[in-house]
Amino acid sequence: MNELIPHLTVFLLVLVRVSAFFVTVPFFSYRTIPPQVKITLALVLAWIMYYTIDVEPLVFNDEYILLVMKEALVGLLLGLMGYIIMSAIQIAGSFIDFQMGFAIANIIDPQTGAQSPLIGQFFNMLALLFLLAIDGHHMILNGIYYSYQFLPMDQFPSFASESLPKFIMTTFTAVFAIAFQMAAPVVATLFLVDLALGITAKTVPQLNIFVVGFPIKIGVSFLVMFTMMAVMIQVIQKLITIMIYGIRDLMAILGGG
Template identity: 55%
Template structure:
């Protein structure tokens, strides 16, 4: 068993990466979780990891402070990629709200404190429950644990300004919008057909005020379609989790230079 005192510099580096990962990672970064709980979870995870991964004996010198900064940036970037992928759910809800007529009515997300669309918050809450049900939070913790296989502690240089990393982040950002559009297209496509039908009715029956009748019809059709395609949406969310883990792995490979 490794003596803890010589391994303390490595423990501090692991602690910085894990806690900075918790600052951006979905589910663990919410403000409803008290800050002492986050710090304590990061502390005990670092205590476990310092004795399970291959930690070199390090000295506190000028390079060590650069390593602390590198660990914080690595944790933030990995957590940001995971959060970016899961944001596709709220963007899909925003697309649906815009067609339903709910775009003007936002709600305050109690987890982040920011405004979010109604359907986006609804789908995001269901997705988080689904993430917990399939033990996806364990996979997120595995992601930060196995990150040391790609980005070792003693690696001081991180290619944040490289072309490959910028291209990869843009590709992930693009895939987020594509996934959001694919999740929202059943409801948005149905509402587009409803708009066409209301337009035909407005031309054929001018006495009918479609602006009064159209909004409740679109809301009713939206809920019916959402109930009908909820299983497909959950299937898309499960594939979204796989995409999130793959995006985290790809970013770690680029940072580690593998």
């Protein structure tokens, strides 16, 4: 019976990191998932991970409070890194919606509860389904499991590393580059459509270009997105790969590697 009941101080530290990770990481932090399911999953996963961690029982003192805060911070940072990288989909959707004229038709994002672009939400659901299809949620769980190899429970993260600012800037650059790659085909095509509509408005002044141009831009946008869907899937796959490697690299940097 004693083997089934974990030591409370060690189990609590594992539970804090896993729970904080579920607060910000994509897919597991969605508000549409009931809180009871999240809590149950965090408890079961922390209980399983407890038996794989070789740590001596800790004493509840002032240093233990700092360890709890450290575990919460580590879990939040790892999940936030994944969320920042996946936010490139929302950025690409904002670019496309602005050109299509859908910027005024925002909808509620189930993950954050805030308004998000319509096309960005479509790409977000597509990325979520693709993440589940390639077992990406299992890779996310592997990330929090192997985080103890980079960041042991009794070790504080190294925020003074020189490579941390460089890694953050590189990640943000990659996020905007991928967002531009996803939005470039539609945005470039709509720019040419706007140019053609402008020439038509000057050539035929009697034509109400605002009434004609709006459905033309929507139809051309959907046609281009349907044609480039295979490329979009490849970019989403690249984005998920960058997210997994980004979480791993952040763990290595915080661990002093």
